[in-house]
Amino acid sequence: MSIKTYVLGLLALLLFMPVLSARATCRDTVVLVHGNTGSPADFQNTYNLLRQQGWSDAQIVAPAWGNALCAACNDHNGSEETPVMNAISSAIASSCSGHIDVIGHSMGVTLAMREIDKLGVASKVDVFIGIAGAVHGLWSCGMYPFNVATATCGYYGLSVSSPFLQSIAGHRFGVHMYSMKSWSDEINCYTSCLVYGVHTSTIPGEDYSFDYPYGHYQLLWLTAADQVSLLQ
DSSP states (O other), X not given: OOHHHHHHHHHHXXXXXXXXXXXXXXXXXXXXXXXXXXXXXXXXXXXXXXXXXXXXXXXXXXXXXXXXXXXXXXXXXXXXXXXXXXXXXXXXXXXXXSOEEEEEETHHHHHHHHHHHHHTOGGGEEEEEEESOOTTOEXXXXXXXXXXXXXXGSTTTTEETXXXXXXXXXXXXXXXXXXXXXXXXXXXXXXXXXXXXEETTOOTTOSEEEEOSOOTTHHHHTOHHHHHHTTO
16 A cells, blocks of 8 residues: 555545544433423433533523412413423424434423424434323312312313323323332322322333332432433
């Protein structure tokens, strides 16, 4: 092999390396949806670990939604929807893979479900993780249409058998779906964890449901490593 041929080959390899590198770091954009009166900062542990594992800041989207000062005012309709719907749409459009992963906590689980369903993009979501969601409703909210004085428990809220929950029941929200739940969840299990015989945080059709001995917020904060492992 001549020196000229060797040099040209080496240059070609060096020019090609950035392309290989870009492909190697292509990851699904991750959308993190906080719960009622929460904030994107609730996902700080998850965010930190994603960054450590190679996600860029641009590959992590965490919309802020709802009235942070009035838990009873928030539901799954109208102004609460817009930030989450926009985040999911923009994440899909900007993702280098064309797909996204979605992690929701508490009411952020059911809100993310609604927006994925309304947008018709379940096939674009590789992994959906619901942490401490009230997928089957909250007995503390009563059974629709009884004891639903607040928006959070109303027509578009989390009362058991609410029209909203009925509208998403049994739908898919990703290629793979997982739930993270606790039988010690002080919010979801206030009266009982079970709704019609199943834990309210379970997702119909899910790949697997993980049990933890944590409270409602610890389920989010202390499971970051498990969350990220499901995205690999």
